Amino acid sequence: MVSGEGLILTQLRRGALEYCVLAMLQGGRLYGLDIARRLAAGQVLMSSEGTLYPLLARLRKAGLVSTTWQESTEGPPRRYYELTGAGVEALAAFRLAWVPFRDAVDAALRDGEA
Amino acid sequence: MATEHPLWISYEQDLRNLLGDLDPGERAEVLAGVREHVHASLAGRAEPGTDDIQAVLDELGPPEAVAQEAYADHRPTSGSPRRRASSSLARPWVPVVIILPQMLGLLALLLLSFAWGAYTVVETSGPSGVVSRTINYASSALPLLMASMMSVLPMWIPVFVLAVISNLWGRRHTLMHILLLPAAAVLLAVTPDVAWVLGGRAGLQAGAWISMALVLLGSTWVLWHLTARGLKRSHELRT
Numbered sequence: 001m002v003s004g005e006g007l008i009l010t011q012l013r014r015g016a017l018e019y020c021v022l023a024m025l026q027g028g029r030l031y032g033l034d035i036a037r038r039l040a041a042g043q044v045l046m047s048s049e050g051t052l053y054p055l056l057a058r059l060r061k062a063g064l065v066s067t068t069w070q071e072s073t074e075g076p077p078r079r080y081y082e083l084t085g086a087g088v089e090a091l092a093a094f095r096l097a098w099v100p101f102r103d104a105v106d107a108a109l110r111d112g113e114a
Numbered sequence: 115m116a117t118e119h120p121l122w123i124s125y126e127q128d129l130r131n132l133l134g135d136l137d138p139g140e141r142a143e144v145l146a147g148v149r150e151h152v153h154a155s156l157a158g159r160a161e162p163g164t165d166d167i168q169a170v171l172d173e174l175g176p177p178e179a180v181a182q183e184a185y186a187d188h189r190p191t192s193g194s195p196r197r198r199a200s201s202s203l204a205r206p207w208v209p210v211v212i213i214l215p216q217m218l219g220l221l222a223l224l225l226l227s228f229a230w231g232a233y234t235v236v237e238t239s240g241p242s243g244v245v246s247r248t249i250n251y252a253s254s255a256l257p258l259l260m261a262s263m264m265s266v267l268p269m270w271i272p273v274f275v276l277a278v279i280s281n282l283w284g285r286r287h288t289l290m291h292i293l294l295l296p297a298a299a300v301l302l303a304v305t306p307d308v309a310w311v312l313g314g315r316a317g318l319q320a321g322a323w324i325s326m327a328l329v330l331l332g333s334t335w336v337l338w339h340l341t342a343r344g345l346k347r348s349h350e351l352r353t
Contacts, residue, residue: 014186032147033154040173048175050129053147054184057140074157079150 013045018055019094020045022064022087029068029082032056056081064090121167122152125177131343132181134284144184148174203280209344212276212291213337219269219295220333223262224326227302230258255303262299270295282344294336298329 017039024035035056036049046052059065064087069077083091129148133141155170156162174180238246277283277291302325309321 031150031154033151036151036173048173048179049151050148050174050177050180051183053144053151054140054180054186056147057143057184060143061140072154072157075153076150078154079147 129177215269259303
């Protein structure tokens with residue numbers, strides 16, 4: 001059992017964050033910094049941008065994202081990440097599980113207040 | 115270049131050390147991702163200053179946080195049996211206990227080296243009363259090295275086992291633990307031969323003292339560094 005907002009967020013992120021990364025790639029390929037900035041906005045989903053890279057390495061290893069290199073006008077070539085077919089399926093499966101899970105948690109919290 | 119700035123070099127080195135137990139391919143991928151992040155964050159700035167680089171590193175978060183995420187898939191609950199077994203050797207007593215045989219081994223090496231006969235002086239009186247003095251030195255590197263290795267073997271075995279099984283140290287630091295005693299033995303055994311060739315009797319004496327001082331100071335620094343690193347890693351793994 002955890003207490004404290006920081007610890008609770010850490011626990012909640014685990015298991016959900018990688019699907020948030022997959023969700024961000026639905027609109028097309030992105031490079032690391034771009035994903036990190038979107039996730040870190042608001043400091044809820046991610047507090048340290050560097051933690052994105054082990055997560056991306058895991059997703060690539062699991063075959064859920066693939067990478068391609070593209071030249072950049074502002075410096076060295078950039079590695080872009082995009083969803084694979086397996087990634088699309090994993091995201092769809094997460095959506096199916098997440099919505100009833102979220103609703104159940106909301107309902108439990110509401111019941112507790114009543 | 116941002117990647118030549120001391121702040122970044124220190125950050126990258128810390129992260130590399132913390133990721134020492136990861137698969138080499140995964141470690142390289144994480145490091146490359148973080149490096150690209152820094153490059154992309156500072157793109158367009160010809161000469162990023164210390165404040166710019168510090169701001170990017172602050173956004174990246176501490177290397178420990180990145181490493182913790184990298185090991186998230188390797189925790190005991192989901193890890194292999196080998197990693198589960200090794201997690202019990204990630205406690206703070208391990209880096210303290212491992213230096214005991216190291217220190218005993220170093221003491222044995224120094225005493226052996228100190229006691230080893232190095233040269234003989236032969237004085238001969240001629241018929242005219244002239245005394246001629248000859249200094250004989252026979253290389254003792256090989257027997258001294260063998261005696262040293264045999265005497266420290268009982269201390270080296272527990273060091274080897276603890277360093278290899280424990281996941282407190284990355285590959286480089288594990289090697290430092292394992293090679294400390296053999297390296298000290300080689301240095302103490304070989305230096306007299308080299309010193310004799312370079313400086314005769316005076317060189318031999320100077321070489322012997324210098325090699326002992328090097329072993330004493332060098333091993334103190336290495337053991338302090340390894341112990342601090344092991345305690346820090348143990349703390350990170352337990353939090």
